[in-house]
Amino acid sequence: MPAPVAVATALAGTRTGRRVLIGVLVALGLAVGLVLTPLIAIPFAIAGAGASAAIAGSSEGGPTVEGEWGYPLAGNYTKGRGFGWGPVVGCAYCPSDHSGYDMAQGCGSTIFAAGPGRVTTAGRYLDYGNAVIIDHGDDLFTLYGHLQDDSIRVRVGDAVRAGAPLGAEGNTGRSYGCHLHFEIRSHGTRIDPQPFMAARGLPLT
Ligand SMILES: [Zn+2]
Known part of the structure; x- marks a missing residue:
């Protein structure tokens, strides 16, 4: 033993x-x-x-791109306010006539350029908080508003294409919770991003 x-x-x-x-x-x-x-x-x-x-x-893999245009967010997102009239309940300072299309994926999500062009704004911009504006030529611009502080990854003058990371989803400026305010301006007029993107094979749901 x-x-x-x-x-x-x-x-x-x-x-x-x-x-x-x-x-x-x-x-x-x-x-x-x-x-x-x-x-x-x-x-x-x-x-x-x-x-x-x-x-x-x-998330860095980039959004769906169809030809020259792509979604400003990669993967699923929650639709916020669409373009046009729509008062925000509980937000006195939010404009009732909405100039863009709101999309939310979560604070800090990467925001991507929707189309090819040159960056004309990359920083504080009016009520949009931290914003990026891209000039696509032909008097067409896209704007990405309410980005997180210190998240902007492009500079004025940079050439970008669809899917280029611009910054992170945030809540800066006149914003009511983290979201991306996606705005399109054509010949000086803000237009509805939904039909614009749908015409490029990128329906916003
Ligand atoms: Zn908005």
């Missing part, structure tokens, strides 16, 4: 011995657990890091 088993058997013979034995077994179990915990936890930590990297990668 090996010595440890002999000792265990002897201890098990008395009540105090059994208590000592249980104590030793619990201590052993804890020790084994402590040694194994990092081994079990590390693969999960690695898997977790991999998963978060994949999520970051997918």
